[in-house]
Amino acid sequence: MKDMTNKEFSIRDLEIVQSKFLRDLSLDQPPEKIMAHLKSELVELTESLKSGDNQEIASEIADCVIFLTTLSLQRGIDLSRAIEKKLERNFVKYNPIHHQELVSNGLSPEKALLKQKKSWNGNDKKFT
Numbered sequence: 140m141k142d143m144t145n146k147e148f149s150i151r152d153l154e155i156v157q158s159k160f161l162r163d164l165s166l167d168q169p170p171e172k173i174m175a176h177l178k179s180e181l182v183e184l185t186e187s188l189k190s191g192d193n194q195e196i197a198s199e200i201a202d203c204v205i206f207l208t209t210l211s212l213q214r215g216i217d218l219s220r221a222i223e224k225k226l227e228r229n230f231v232k233y234n235p236i237h238h239q240e241l242v243s244n245g246l247s248p249e250k251a252l253l254k255q256k257k258s259w260n261g262n263d264k265k266f267t
């Protein structure tokens with residue numbers, strides 16, 4: 140495994156390590172099987188959240204991320220770029236300044252987010 144002691148472990152690093160791992164084990168599972176594993180890991184994550192054990196929670200989150208990475212590799216998706224694009228979109232969709240204005244006008248934070256979500260027109264990348 141790559142020595143990661145002196146640097147942050149990036150999504151790209153994860154893709155490289157997981158790709159090699161899958162190749163070395165000759166694992167080529169259909170997406171449905173990967174999703175079944177992911178669902179199982181999400182159940183385990185839910186249980187670990189109830190226990191409050193952060194080490195176990197971290198382990199289960201890592202399992203989920205690994206299965207999502209496997210799925211993205213299989214589909215040829217650049218996960219780093221997909222996350223970057225999604226964060227950019229979310230910032231526009233749920234703009235913090237607009238959100239604070241809605242809260243200042245009396246909406247709860249949850250209702251403000253719901254209003255922002257309902258008013259978003261993703262095709263035009265603007266609010267309606």
